[in-house]
Amino acid sequence: MLHNALQGIKVLDLSRILAGPWCTQNLADLGAEVTKIERPEGGDDTRGWGPPYLESPDGSARMSSYFICCNRGKRSMTLDFSTPEGLATLRGLAAEADVLVENYKAGTLARYGLDYDTLRALNPRLVYVSITGFGQTGPMADKPGYDYVFQGMGGLMSYTGQPDGMPGAGPLRTGVAVIDVTTGMYATTAVLAALYQRHATGTGVYLDIALLDAAVALNANQGANYLISGKNPERSGNAHPNCAPYEVFRCADGYLILAIGNDTQFARFCEVAGLEALAGDARYALNSARIENLPALRAILAEVFPMRTRQAWTDAFDAAGVPWGPINTLEEVFAHPQVVHRRLVQHADHPILGRIPMVRNPMLADAPDARLEPPPLLGERS
Template structure:
């Protein structure tokens, strides 16, 4: 089972917000022992990123939903690394650590002897992960940055949103911090590769993971489209730049996503719609032709889809093998029978907070052992009652 794949691996987590904690939560979910280092008074910034908060009845303890989403399975040790005693504590923990993850500005930890080269001298097997906005070198290496900045700077927002000429046109960010989350996933992959490499080399590594690098890479086909064509991608709302029809359409009583990925699927859609002429029309017979004539095709489908209810369309689509999808609220997501079957909603019991709801890591099977809850600030600092070495 993958939930024990990293058993015996010790991770020292000096990261905050989302990208770093998302990485270290993945490592905890895979069985690593993760010790989260937090400032004794402030803790991770996201502890205050609410509402909403999960509150413990009869106590002053609470956890923000944001903090809960990326900090399960960790121990929290309160240490102020800016003091000599605190820095010494971090160094002593680093001696036994396999992995250290930090996301401070370049040079910050060096002032306290906690940079890669200082800790490598103490522990040559240490895999040291630095997550920053712009990387460890270059003209902007000393600048901070948040996900939102890189959604814009990396190009994502330039083609996300409604096209010019439509009401509400303009650049648009995604609904979650997609650059942070993807950075956390890249960092996770890099850590696993470094552990594999260390098994043969015997030495650790310094992993330089930059949000800007990830944001540029995240453009995927849009970036490739530009490199091949030389044309900047344009905002296209819910439409796909390379497939058609591949967007949201209104039915008689709601919306659905029509996701046609090839010409055979389009022909089946036309059969269901009673418009086989569309599949035979040279303007729409191939995907390339449909992209070139998308405005005309969209006009036809915008008139056609509202002639039936969503259930009428989707039942026929399922029977014919036409790809489609609903647009769910969070309530509908967690009530969906497939989501429930896959046990994506889970919960962990915390001795103070009680039941903490969370989402299963998709890398783990539904039958994996139960997840451990996120920690209270400093919950596992030795001076606190109930200190233990594992969550």
């Protein structure tokens, strides 16, 4: 089981908002001892990013759900490293740490002697992670940036949204800070690799992790599509750029996702839908042909799906092995039998706030009974 894999590893968390805390929460979930350094007045900005808030029964304390989502398992220490006392304390902690994660603007911590080169002299084994918007070098290295900026700048929003000519056409951001979360996951992976490397070399390393880099990498197949074809991907609504039919369709009483991934699945779908002729039609038999003729195929399917209810379609799809998916609200997500079976909702007990619901780390499916430490109140357990 992995929940104690990093036991004995000390992490100094100087990060705020989401990308850095997402990384350090992963490390805490894997057993590391994480100390979150916060400003004495207010702490991490996300402590005030509400509502909603979880409040103690007597109303004496509260914590934002945003802060809860990425800060469990840490202890909070308040200090001001612009003062000699605070700086001395922080340098002492860094001298004993295995990992330091920070997301200040490039060059900020160097003014206090808290940069990698200075701290490496105190602690050669330190793995030092800087998470910034644009990285430590380049013409924009000194500029700040937030997730929303990089969803646009990195290309994601250019092909996300309804196509021109459709109702609601225009660029669209994702409903969650996907660049921050992705950057946090890249940072986590880099830290684990650095610790493994340190085991062999005996020395730490500096890691320069940028939200822009993660945003560009997140384009995945869309980025590869452009690099190979030279053509900018266009907004395609809920349709997939490389597979068809792979999108949302309206049934008699709601919507479902049809996710055809190969020609055999398409043939099975056609049999279920009473459209056997399409499977042998040269315009639709192969995936590449279906992509080229997608508007015509979509028009045919848009007439067929409303003839049955969602349940009727999904029962038939399950029987025939046709891939599909529902579009669930979060209420439906957390009540879903598979989600319940996987024990994805877990709780931590806080002495003041009480029972705190959280989502289990997907890496820890083998340890659903591992005790979760709650997110800390400001300065708690320092």
